[in-house]
Amino acid sequence: MLKHFRPAIIxxxxxxxxxxxxxxALVTGLAQLLFPNQANGSLMAGVNGNxxxxxxxxxxxxxxxxxxxRPSATSPFPYNAGAxxxxxxxxxxxxxxDAVKTRVIALQAADPxxxxxxxxxxxxxxxxxxxxxxxxAAAEYQISRVVQARHLSAEKIRELVATHTEPRxxxxxxESRVNVLTLNLALDTLH
Amino acid sequence: xxxxxxxxxxxxxxTLLALVKPLGWYMARVYEGEPVGLNRILLPLEAxxxxxxxxxxxxxxxxxxxxxxxxxxxxxxxxxxFALQSLQAYLPLxxxxxxxxxxxxxxxxxxxxxxxxxxQAYSGEVTMSYLTQMLxxxxxxxxxxxxxxxxxxxxxxxxxxxxANIIGNFWVxxxxxxxxxxxxxxxxxxxxLVGQGVVQTFKPYQTVPxxxxxxxxxxxxxxxxxxxxxxxxxxxMETVQANEQVIAVGxxxxxxxxxxxxxxxxxxxxxxxxxxxxxxxxxSNFLEMLAILLIPAALCYTFGVMVxxxxxxxxxLAAMGLVLVALxxxxxxxxxxxxxxxxxxxxxxxxxxxxxxGNTEGKETRFGITNxxxxxxxxxxxxxGSVNAMHDSFSPIGGLVPMWLMxxxxxxxxxxxxGLYGMIMFAIVAVFVSGLMIGRTPEYLGKKIEAFEMKMxxxxxxxxxxxxxxxxxxxxxVEFGKAAVFNPGAHGFSEILYAxxxxxxxxxxxxxxxSANTPFYNAILGVAMLFSRYWLAxxxxxxxxxxxxxxxxxxxxxxxxxxxxxFVMLLIGTVLMVGALTFIPALALGPMVEQLHLxxxxxxxx
Numbered sequence: 137m138l139k140h141f142r143p144a145i146i147x148x149x150x151x152x153x154x155x156x157x158x159x160x161a162l163v164t165g166l167a168q169l170l171f172p173n174q175a176n177g178s179l180m181a182g183v184n185g186n187x188x189x190x191x192x193x194x195x196x197x198x199x200x201x202x203x204x205x206r207p208s209a210t211s212p213f214p215y216n217a218g219a220x221x222x223x224x225x226x227x228x229x230x231x232x233x234d235a236v237k238t239r240v241i242a243l244q245a246a247d248p249x250x251x252x253x254x255x256x257x258x259x260x261x262x263x264x265x266x267x268x269x270x271x272x273a274a275a276e277y278q279i280s281r282v283v284q285a286r287h288l289s290a291e292k293i294r295e296l297v298a299t300h301t302e303p304r305x306x307x308x309x310x311e312s313r314v315n316v317l318t319l320n321l322a323l324d325t326l327h
Numbered sequence: 328x329x330x331x332x333x334x335x336x337x338x339x340x341x342t343l344l345a346l347v348k349p350l351g352w353y354m355a356r357v358y359e360g361e362p363v364g365l366n367r368i369l370l371p372l373e374a375x376x377x378x379x380x381x382x383x384x385x386x387x388x389x390x391x392x393x394x395x396x397x398x399x400x401x402x403x404x405x406x407x408x409f410a411l412q413s414l415q416a417y418l419p420l421x422x423x424x425x426x427x428x429x430x431x432x433x434x435x436x437x438x439x440x441x442x443x444x445x446x447q448a449y450s451g452e453v454t455m456s457y458l459t460q461m462l463x464x465x466x467x468x469x470x471x472x473x474x475x476x477x478x479x480x481x482x483x484x485x486x487x488x489x490x491a492n493i494i495g496n497f498w499v500x501x502x503x504x505x506x507x508x509x510x511x512x513x514x515x516x517x518x519x520l521v522g523q524g525v526v527q528t529f530k531p532y533q534t535v536p537x538x539x540x541x542x543x544x545x546x547x548x549x550x551x552x553x554x555x556x557x558x559x560x561x562x563x564m565e566t567v568q569a570n571e572q573v574i575a576v577g578x579x580x581x582x583x584x585x586x587x588x589x590x591x592x593x594x595x596x597x598x599x600x601x602x603x604x605x606x607x608x609x610x611s612n613f614l615e616m617l618a619i620l621l622i623p624a625a626l627c628y629t630f631g632v633m634v635x636x637x638x639x640x641x642x643x644l645a646a647m648g649l650v651l652v653a654l655x656x657x658x659x660x661x662x663x664x665x666x667x668x669x670x671x672x673x674x675x676x677x678x679x680x681x682x683x684x685g686n687t688e689g690k691e692t693r694f695g696i697t698n699x700x701x702x703x704x705x706x707x708x709x710x711x712g713s714v715n716a717m718h719d720s721f722s723p724i725g726g727l728v729p730m731w732l733m734x735x736x737x738x739x740x741x742x743x744x745x746g747l748y749g750m751i752m753f754a755i756v757a758v759f760v761s762g763l764m765i766g767r768t769p770e771y772l773g774k775k776i777e778a779f780e781m782k783m784x785x786x787x788x789x790x791x792x793x794x795x796x797x798x799x800x801x802x803x804x805v806e807f808g809k810a811a812v813f814n815p816g817a818h819g820f821s822e823i824l825y826a827x828x829x830x831x832x833x834x835x836x837x838x839x840x841x842s843a844n845t846p847f848y849n850a851i852l853g854v855a856m857l858f859s860r861y862w863l864a865x866x867x868x869x870x871x872x873x874x875x876x877x878x879x880x881x882x883x884x885x886x887x888x889x890x891x892x893x894f895v896m897l898l899i900g901t902v903l904m905v906g907a908l909t910f911i912p913a914l915a916l917g918p919m920v921e922q923l924h925l926x927x928x929x930x931x932x933x
Contacts, residue, residue, distance in 0.1 A: 140396050143498060146380040148403045151505065155585075156466040159510060163517045163581040167527040170518065175527045177576045177604060179535065189535045192524050192603040193574055196541045206692065213543040218532060218573040219453050220598040222689045222717035224840035226818035227666050228924050232688065232720075240672055253675035256665070260688040263601030263699075263716045269692035271682035273675070304331075308338065310609020311683045311695035320538055 180318075188321060193217045194268040195317050200246050201285035202323065203270070203278050203297075205316040206257060207239055210265035223261040236260065247281035269313035272301055288326060296322055328659050329678050332697040336655055339613065339701060340648075343620055347644065350621065351628025357507045358480050358500065358633065369506050376502055387493035390872025393481055394865050396497040397474055401441045401861075404467050408437035411463040412455070421456035422531035428454060435849035440467035442860035443475055443742050445586065445593030445712055445835035446852060448844040452575035452596050457529060464593060465582045469513075472589030472622075473504035475744030478864050479626065482748050483633045485871030486772045489879050494871045508622070509589060516618055517584035524607030527580040532573050542568045579605055587618035590742040592712030592835045600702075600715040601691050612694055612715060616702055619711045623740040626747050634772050638890035643750055646898040650739045651708050654728050659700040661724040662686050667925055686725065689717030700725065707732040710742035712835025719814065719822065719838040723925060726821060727918035729836065733828040735906040736791050742833060745860075748867045750898075752784045754889065755870075757901040759784075761887055771889060773879040780873060783866035790862045792909045794831030794855040799824050799913065807847035813840030817924065821917035830855040 167175040182188040189195060194205045196214040208214035209223035225232035239259040244250070255273040275297045283290045300319040303312050356363050377384055388396065412428035415421055428436070432449055439446040440463070449455065455464070477500035484494045521527050546562035547555045555563040579595040583605055586593055593599075600606040606615055624644060631640020663685040665676035678684040683695030690699045699716035706713055707729035718729055732739060738749040759776055762769030769776040802808030802823045812819035822838040829836055830852040837843070843852065888894065 140392075140399050143380045143382050144396065144399045144403055147376070147382070147498060147502070148400065148407070150376055150379060151470055152407070152462060152466050155469040155505065155510065156462040159514070160461045160465060160578050160581040163514065163521070163584075164527050164529065164578055166518055167521040167580060171521045174524045175521050175580075176530060177526050177528075177533050177574055178524050178607070179533065187533075187535045189538065189572070190533075190574055190604075192607050193572070194603075195537050195539070195572060197539050198541070199539060202539060212545050213541050213569050215541075215572065218575050219450065220575070220596050220602050221450075222598060222601070222720065222839060224717055224719040224813055224838070225688060226719060226814035226821075226840070226921075227686065227688070227722050228668065228816060228818055228921055229814045233668055233672070236669055236674065237672055240674060244673075253673055255682050256669070256674050256676045256684060257682060257687045257692055259674055260690075263689045263691050263714075264598045264603060266598075266603055267691050267693075268603060271692055273679070273681035276681065305609040308334065309613050310693050310698060312680070313692045317538065324538075 189317055191315065191318055192268055193266050197316065197320060199285070200281050202320045203275060203282060203314075203316050204258070205270055206262040206267045207235070207260065208265040208267075209261045215266055217266055220264050220266055222263045222265060225261075247278075247284070250277070250280050252277060268315050268317055270316055272312055272314055275301070275314040275319070282323070286323070286326075292326065296326065328656070328663060329697075332659050332663070335697050336659065336701055339616065340652065342617060343624055346621060347625050347628050350625035351640070352632065354508055354625060354629040355632035357503050358629070363507060365507060365511060373502060373506055377498075380498065382496070382498045384496070384499055387496050389492055390481070390494050390868045393494055393497045394868045397478065397864065398861065400470070400497075400501075401474065404441040404470060405437045408440055408463040408467060409433050411459045412436060415456040415459045418456065418458050420458035420461070420529065422529075423456070425454060425456050431846040431849040432844055435853045438853040438856050439835065440464055440591070440593065441471055442833050442856045443471035443589070443591055443710065443745065444830060444833040444856045444860070445591045446830050446837065446856065447593055447835070448849055448852075450597035451594055452577075457577050460582055460595060461578060465585060468582065468585040468589050468591040468593070469505050469509050470501065472509060472585075472591065472743045473501045475742050476504040476508070476626070477501045477744070478867060479744035479748045480633075482751060482867055482871040483630055485874035486634050486774055488875040490877070491875045492872070494868070494875050509585065512588050513581070513584040516588065516614065517580040519614060520583060520611055521580045523611040524604065525580040525583055525611065526576040526604045527578055528576050529578060530576060532575050534571050534573050537570055537572050540568050540570045542566050574604075576604065583615070584618070586713055587615045587711065588622060590619065590623065590709045590711045590746070592706065594713060598717075600713050601717070606715055609693055609698065612698055612702070615713075616698075616705055619705050619709050619713070620740050622743045623709050623746045626744065630747060636890065639772060642890045642895055643747070643754065643898070646895045646902075647739050647750065649895070650899060650902070651704065654708070654732060655701055655704045658704045658725055658728045659697055661722050661728070662700040663696045664722065666722065686720070686722050689720030691715065703729050704732065706836060707834060708739040710737040710746060710832060710834045712829065714836050717839055718825070718836060719840045723918040723922035726825070726838070727914060730821070730825050730828050730918065731906065731910065731914065733832045733834045734792070734795060734910045735902055736788065737832045737834060738902060745833070745863070749787065749863065752787045752867065753901050754898055755780055755784045756788065757894070757897045758887060758889065760901065761897055765887070767885045767887065770880060770886060773882070774874045774877050775880060780870050783870045786866045787863045788905060791831050791859050794859050795824070795827045796909070796913060798827040798831060798851055798855050801851065802827070805847070807845060811842040811845060811848060813842065817917055817920040821921065824913055824917050826852060827855060831859050833859050
């Protein structure tokens with residue numbers, strides 16, 4: 137058995153260097169060269185040059201003038217991108233039903249005249265707790281509330297939602313979706 | 328299921344199938360030492376590796392030697408990963424100044440990564456330094472996958488050799504798997520993933536302003552850092568405001584690529600591939616999902632080529648594929664069905680062009696129901712275990728399917744190498760059982776199957792259920808086991824059963840509610856992972872040695888053909904029979920009871 141240790145130790149060191157140093161360093165070098173923005177977190181620059189967030193990471197919103205994103209289960213506050221987490225609530229857990237009920241009530245209270253059913257993604261927590269998107273249905277549901285809070289025309293807001301709606305990628309992959317953070321950033325520039 | 332669901336599932340399966348033959352052919356050439364396109368660059372590197380290590384390329388090993396070298400190599404990996412976690416506070420590339428990982432968690436993680444399981448009791452972005460992720464975890468993602476592939480190749484040689492006592496050189500098989508197969512594929516995939524938005528940087532975590540500040544409650548601390556308590560012993564809460572968001576980043580893409588290709592599955596971040604910086608777009612999702620099954624599927628073709636009859640490989644692939652497709656249909660339907668308990672709350676769960684609907688708790692909007700459910704099946708069919716949605720929040724049937732796929736022994740594709748050698752064990756049992764039925768001596772691929780092979784095959788098939796059921800039984804009997812449960816009722820039992828199904832079959836996915844980062848679970852799940860990896864790999868190598876020593880018998884009138892639709896059915900039957908008979912009682916106590924509760928039979932009580 138001892139005679140196997142020498143090649144084992146040397147090969148282990150070689151593979152550690154190849155796959156643990158050379159490979160990640162090579163990927164990092166090429167990534168920083170080819171896709172510097174994506175490789176560093178897809179951060180967005182605002183008008184005056186400072187960062188306004190990542191287009192891939194959602195942020196918490198709860199005032200009526202903003203579109204709200206998916207509920208987030210991260211702690212200690214929602215959309216904590218330093219500690220991603222889902223709720224892990226099971227389908228029969230009473231805590232899940234209570235949470236959904238509370239969210240439905242909050243949405244309805246913020247827009248009492250809206251009697252349509254609430255799109256399910258708007259009242260259920262995302263897997264990462266950082267989901268930047270909501271479904272187009274969830275955006276449509278919130279338009280009347282945002283219109284009232286901002287005193288803007290519904291057409292204008294609907295148009296803005298449409299420009300922030302991504303279709304299925306290449307027309308086939310995944311689902312169509314609305315980026316909540318970029319939509320809200322754009323809302324703030326409307327007058 | 329919607330028409331788009333069928334389209335996306337169909338596109339996935341078609342693309343996978345189209346890649347089986349080219350990659351399978353390429354891998355066969357690599358293992359047979361024939362020239363492939365990458366030789367020009369890699370051959371000198373390969374030669375240098377052997378020269379440095381003093382390995383003689385031509386010197387082949389007996390099965391015992393092959394097994395010992397594999398075990399020694401894995402032992403070194405364990406020590407390195409354990410040491411890196413314990414010492415990371417003193418080592419470079421730790422921009423967040425993360426402290427040493429606890430000994431029990433380090434043990435569990437080291438075992439988890441050398442066994443190709445990637446069960447993660449820890450949470451990546453708050454536990455592991457960049458150095459530990461790269462030098463410890465990424466390295467093991469490569470070499471544990473390569474070790475599985477090497478073991479498979481040794482088994483294939485067992486079938487093709489006659490009266491031989493050697494089955495190849497472990498160092499050569501492992502080096503070739505890494506250099507020619509895993510590294511080039513990972514490099515390409517990692518770069519494409521970065522293009523989609525997966526991070527790859529050594530910068531510290533990024534801080535960005537929040538557009539709208541958020542206030543939250545947290546326990547108030549005294550000046551000395553102790554939590555302030557009121558008269559009743561409860562912590563005093565204070566309201567604080569967050570104006571900023573800290574975004575965890577790191578060298579993720581390089582690790583994500585190999586975690587998928589090597590059926591490892593360990594996420595860079597806590598929530599694995601549901602994290603937008605680990606799996607940012609539907610396209611990245613498609614590619615990661617493709618990478619999960621790519622090598623396990625293509626190895627079936629490699630197997631056919633190497634045993635000299637491509638039909639044998641297609642037969643095994645057909646058996647795997649049929650089970651996969653059937654369970655995808657069940658899974659997508661179950662999740663698209665939504666949660667009946669929410670129906671009365673004024674929530675719209677229907678699927679239409681404006682929303683994917685269904686059971687969206689724990690799922691990401693960009694993936695929707697179809698890609699979350701498809702991923703869950705694919706990742707548990709393979710022993711990958713990465714997730715893009717939280718399995719704990721799946722519907723009862725939606726949680727049962729992944730759990731059962733693991734319990735089948737990770738042979739429906741399974742791990743790279745390990746899945747196919749597991750399936751070949753079932754094929755050996757299938758020819759034995761049918762040999763008994765038709766009164767002939769069982770043989771497979773020209774080799775007589777005798778008592779020794781049957782004993783070894785029986786061990787490989789029985790060890791995982793022993794780990795799963797024995798481990799779950801212990802956990803539900805002791806306080807340490809029950810205290811970790813998060814969801815009440817039958818679902819709580821499912822959390823425990825899922826954990827042992829995952830560790831006991833080297834998958835690595837979890838019902839994440841279970842607080843598994845405790846000394847009890849770290850130890851018992853670690854032991855389950857060790858047994859399920861090595862008590863399978865070593866008997867498989869024993870069979871390889873035993874088969875190689877036998878003469879090859881020509882196909883006769885009494886030979887049961889093993890390349891026919893009939894044999895596909897026999898193979899599926901054997902796998903499902905063992906899986907069903909062993910696990911239905913346990914599944915009945917978890918997901919099945921929960922499904923009945925959800926349908927309103929009986930009441931849900933904590």
